[in-house]
Amino acid sequence: MTTIFDAPEDFATAALAGFAAIYARNVRLVKGGVVRSTKVPKGKVAVVIGGGSGHYPAFAGYVGPGLADAAVAGDVFASPSTAAVARVCRHADQGGGVLLGFGNYAGDVLNFGVAAERLRAEGIDVRVLPVTDDVASASVETPAKRRGIAGDLVVFKIAGAAAEAGKPLDEVERLARLANDRTVSFGVAFGGCTLPGAAGPLFTVQKGQMALGLGIHGEPGISEEKISSASDLAKLLTGKLIAERPAGTRKVAAVLNGLGSTKYEELFVLWTAIARELADAGLEIVDPECGEFVTSLDMQGCSLTLLWLGDELEALWRAPSDAPVLRKGVIIAAEPATAEIVDAEGPQSFAAASEASQQSGKCIARLIGNIADALREAEEELGRIDAYAGDGDHGQGMRRGSAAALDAAKAAVAAGAGAASVLAAAGDAWADRAGGTSGAIWGLALRSWSNAFSDDEKVSDAAVVKGARLALDGVTRLGRARVGDKTLVDALVPFVETLEREAAAGKPLIDAWTVAAKAAQDAADATSSLTPKLGRARPLAEKSIGHPDAGAVSLALVARVAGEFLRAADSD
Amino acid sequence: MTTIFDAPEDFATAALAGFAAIYARNVRLVKGGVVRSTKVPKGKVAVVIGGGSGHYPAFAGYVGPGLADAAVAGDVFASPSTAAVARVCRHADQGGGVLLGFGNYAGDVLNFGVAAERLRAEGIDVRVLPVTDDVASASVETPAKRRGIAGDLVVFKIAGAAAEAGKPLDEVERLARLANDRTVSFGVAFGGCTLPGAAGPLFTVQKGQMALGLGIHGEPGISEEKISSASDLAKLLTGKLIAERPAGTRKVAAVLNGLGSTKYEELFVLWTAIARELADAGLEIVDPECGEFVTSLDMQGCSLTLLWLGDELEALWRAPSDAPVLRKGVIIAAEPATAEIVDAEGPQSFAAASEASQQSGKCIARLIGNIADALREAEEELGRIDAYAGDGDHGQGMRRGSAAALDAAKAAVAAGAGAASVLAAAGDAWADRAGGTSGAIWGLALRSWSNAFSDDEKVSDAAVVKGARLALDGVTRLGRARVGDKTLVDALVPFVETLEREAAAGKPLIDAWTVAAKAAQDAADATSSLTPKLGRARPLAEKSIGHPDAGAVSLALVARVAGEFLRAADSD
Structure with a gap:
């Protein structure tokens, strides 16, 4: 105890x-x-x-x-x-x-x-x-x-x-x-x-x-x-x-x-x-x-x-x-260090950005705002799902991470940052504040995604699709999960593959995204039948059968919210 | 656990x-x-x-x-x-x-x-x-x-x-x-x-x-x-x-x-x-x-x-x-010690003793043999009684202590020791092998008792009575228990006081001892109504009400066995 x-x-x-x-x-x-x-x-x-x-x-x-x-x-x-x-x-x-x-x-x-x-x-x-x-x-x-x-x-x-x-x-x-x-x-x-x-x-x-x-x-x-x-x-x-x-x-x-x-x-x-x-x-x-x-x-x-x-x-x-x-052993006599440690981190500065890219950056910040709202509302539900296989803190982490990402994105926009910098700053803040594995995954995904953007140009539809692939690559390179392990990867892989396939078939981004978000949701639902891998405690892992993975569920939720945002932005 | x-x-x-x-x-x-x-x-x-x-x-x-x-x-x-x-x-x-x-x-x-x-x-x-x-x-x-x-x-x-x-x-x-x-x-x-x-x-x-x-x-x-x-x-x-x-x-x-x-x-x-x-x-x-x-x-x-x-x-x-x-601090450099520590304790040597005192010593050793036999038989019962208020090891300690005392007494007799030395050696061995508080009390009691004897003379009836008082004084001086604390002292005090009173009234030792042993037994039985003091754990202390104190019971047992020995020795 x-x-x-x-x-x-x-x-x-x-x-x-x-x-x-x-x-x-x-x-x-x-x-x-x-x-x-x-x-x-x-x-x-x-x-x-x-x-x-x-x-x-x-x-x-x-x-x-x-x-x-x-x-x-x-x-x-x-x-x-x-x-x-x-x-x-x-x-x-x-x-x-x-x-x-x-x-x-x-x-x-x-x-x-x-x-x-x-x-x-x-x-x-x-x-x-x-x-x-x-x-x-x-x-x-x-x-x-x-x-x-x-x-x-x-x-x-x-x-x-x-x-x-x-x-x-x-x-x-x-x-x-x-x-x-x-x-x-x-x-x-x-x-x-x-x-x-x-x-x-x-x-x-x-x-x-x-x-x-x-x-x-x-x-x-x-x-x-x-x-x-x-x-x-x-x-x-x-x-x-x-x-x-x-x-x-x-x-x-x-x-x-x-x-x-x-x-x-x-x-x-x-x-x-x-x-x-x-x-x-x-x-x-x-x-x-x-x-x-x-x-x-x-x-x-x-x-x-x-x-x-x-x-x-x-x-x-x-x-x-x-x-x-x-x-x-006989202890080494050590002198006290004298230099002060300064932990304060001043306001971040960003590379100069084009007007078009700044506009995209603003759009990204608004999107992150919608995501943060949705995750705040879903916090309790995500925590409940996570409790079947873990310590039930997934909702809390997602809420904290997305809120921090929104703050960082807004600060970057206010400092005149371009699209790539806004998304990268949001990702870093997410990882830092959310903590744990899911925070790191989301931070890594957003930062990787931002590598498809630049601070000079407006974000193109092609860049969005390329970013999705970079995010998936980043997550699978440094994370360890594979499809079937009952993690966010179970939803991320079909999402990215569907998005690429639909876009390659010539569908507009909004439509491709909507199909991909649906694929992510289906995959998230299907995790109910899986048992977690990656060294989870056995009794907890078994308890989770019949319940979906919280990480996959939250990925599907974010994909859906982003799709709705794209559709609304398009109709403006 | x-x-x-x-x-x-x-x-x-x-x-x-x-x-x-x-x-x-x-x-x-x-x-x-x-x-x-x-x-x-x-x-x-x-x-x-x-x-x-x-x-x-x-x-x-x-x-x-x-x-x-x-x-x-x-x-x-x-x-x-x-x-x-x-x-x-x-x-x-x-x-x-x-x-x-x-x-x-x-x-x-x-x-x-x-x-x-x-x-x-x-x-x-x-x-x-x-x-x-x-x-x-x-x-x-x-x-x-x-x-x-x-x-x-x-x-x-x-x-x-x-x-x-x-x-x-x-x-x-x-x-x-x-x-x-x-x-x-x-x-x-x-x-x-x-x-x-x-x-x-x-x-x-x-x-x-x-x-x-x-x-x-x-x-x-x-x-x-x-x-x-x-x-x-x-x-x-x-x-x-x-x-x-x-x-x-x-x-x-x-x-x-x-x-x-x-x-x-x-x-x-x-x-x-x-x-x-x-x-x-x-x-x-x-x-x-x-x-x-x-x-x-x-x-x-x-x-x-x-x-x-x-x-x-x-x-x-x-x-x-x-x-x-x-x-x-910066640690003192310390050299390893080199001298060997010798823990072996050779056979004890004793002061020269008179023939009469040696005879009394043999008698004491036989008495301790009877006590050790009785305590071995009573081990389980004493443990059971002790378990109401303690860790239930009283019987084990009494068996170990009395067996060690018998070995030491026999060794002392074989080395030609007199009455005082035989009883002192028995007490020291009892304390060393039994461990805990009861071992120390019994060791102290026997060693104190031996101060009333000498290695020059046969043990007189008066010396036995005087020894009982010395034993009680030793136990109460260094122990902390008082009458009513539900310990051996509850039986030892009436035993010694009765022995002195009956002896002072002119009764032969055997008869005085028998009355005293009976008083010890009554007092031991009466401890059933008491709650242990001396900082026992509360739940255990309460559990023990209705059961006598194991230390008092074993004292009464030893007193009875010694009385039977005296009577048998007298009729020899």
């Missing part, structure tokens, strides 16, 4: 602020995250990490000399926005480039990936590293499909030690990837967790049972068994990992991680049995850690992480660090 | 071993506790702390430079034995004397107090410091009745910093007492905890309610309220403590402590609100700590501790420390 909070929606922000106040010696608060409060040498590679909140000490607790330079924090169990990732990276960058580390989850891959692209366009060298240590989440043949769990700590520790040693970005990236390739984790859960303000748990485990490989957000595990003795549990955990031991490995780093309500003394009991199993396997344990490193609020359970060591990785694992959650 | 263990009765020992393996840099394991694994200067005051297990990081997690020198660990929620306390102190002593710190609970006061007496007799200067920070547990007028909760960390930190600075024992004791006088805590609980292997929770809190001032073993609080917002909870906690703010105080150290299942992010949310309240009260916060410092297994809830600072205490609070749970 998560019990202490004021407004549930402010939980993650308030927690981060309190953390930063307690650990002022290590970190200072910036919008959406924390950066080190100690001096960092110019030219040092910045290790920036992050993900959803609710996993403390992941990720803010890893910030400090010898470990991470900064951490980005999303809402509880939700990816931080692209804008937040980019913003925190800009604060952390010392000119040496950025290694961007996160767990391998769809929302994070999307938001961190888009942020990396944006930062590269600004001239910052950024490498992305999705951590993939959870052996229960995919087979050894497809390591890139594995989720990131407590291996985060291990991989980021190696990257942080390499960066602290002054290694260049190529080398930090190589070592971090090596560490990720050699890090494996396996966990068990005895009980679920409850989100702040929720009436019941997000997921549960049957009493007396343990769920093997259950994910830290309740993603499906591999099986359930009766809870065993500490000795048998140690055999189970070590057995799963030793099965992937690279030939010739003699030494391991080990992290025994508690998920929240499984207490330190239980972990110590288990550790004794694990150490025995590892020794029996002929493995020497180097600097083991036992405690809470990646939690899931008050979830019950634990995971074991092993890093197969060679000389290079061993030295980095043993290196000192001084983060709130990992103080190793 | 405590889920991970092998044998529940080995939980505390296995947890301590795992902890010592993980933190080998800080500590090494000795029998019943841990001592620093780093070099300690000769002549430094040793700060030795301890209490029951289940409260990690209290107390082993506090061991390291700048904090404690050693920690003694009892069974889960049970005081360590007198022998364990004394043994760990001997390992930690560097010739500068020992400050012995523990929470103010009956079992700890008893075991640490008796150990201190024993160590003083060996020439080690020992000062005892029961921590009394919990303002909910007694009024401001009777601070000595208050329990110790998370204030333990604060008081031990001050003592540890003073000792590390090389101050002499008088000064370390003065500063530790000053810190204790100026440390206040108040806590709330949202849910209870479950002992390893137990079918249900030890105590519960009504769903949606919070219990104000509930103790860390479920001792009664002051009231229950509906769970409030973080802001209101911050007002509640700070309000209770600021009510005791000494005049003129401008600065405070603060510790926000999680009890187990209340997570770090919740504590950070609460901290932000607490910091605001303290600032509004004109208080400057120095080096706040927020996390788990004194837990109760998986209990839900938190407590706030404030230390009212003056210059002297502020400097000690800010001083560096390097314990597993509190690494402050």
